[in-house]
């Protein structure tokens with residue numbers, strides 16, 4: 422597999438073309454950003470941890486029948502992925518209120534939601550990733566039709582139904598997370614991006630300790646130790 426030219430650089434990853442037109446290499450960066458890039462830092466080893474955590478989760482989901490862009494982990498910081506056209510919608514899944522949900526709607530932090538909430542945010546840094554409703558998604562032509570929005574919601578709920586007990590068995594409460602989806606070369610919508618403590622919130626079931634990027638957002642320190650602990654529990 423030959424790593425060729427850079428095709429995209431995001432806040433946490435770089436994507437490179439390869440000698441196979443249907444395959445890209447994702448490089449997981451050590452960079453940390455929060456508040457739409459307003460807060461920035463770097464933590465050596467963070468990219469490798471997210472690559473390993475995502476690899477294990479994509480493999481586990483594949484065993485459960487959830488198709489993703491994951492092909493293989495290449496080395497510590499690189500993942501081989503199917504090339505997809507990313508759908509510019511961040512699909513947010515919430516089991517417990519916190520973060521922007523609590524801030525925007527006044528729902529008490531830590532309140533268990535009566536049902537799993539799925540929200541759409543516009544993947545658009547220049548606009549600050551605003552909330553979308555279904556009509557916005559259609560007007561912006563982010564998807565082809567309403568059925569595709571229902572498909573995104575049902576795929577996200579299905580993934581939550583797998584991930585939530587998986588993490589519960591490992592002593593972690595899956596509070597909320599963000600997913601991205603893309604279209605493969607045949608137009609099929611599959612899971613893409615990464616699943617890691619950068620885009621999930623995990624609270625330790627016993628202590629309530631935050632084991633995710635909120636440690637950086639809230640200036641708590643101990644980010645790498647927390648990510649290492651998440652990986653350890655996944656591998657056990």
Ligand code: C5P
Nearest residue numbers: 519520521522597598599619620621622
């Ligand atoms: O900030 P907010 O409460 O909306 O985040 C909800 C979930 O989505 C969190 O797990 C957060 O890590 C994730 N998220 C993300 N990327 C964004 C926005 C949210 O990974 N741009």
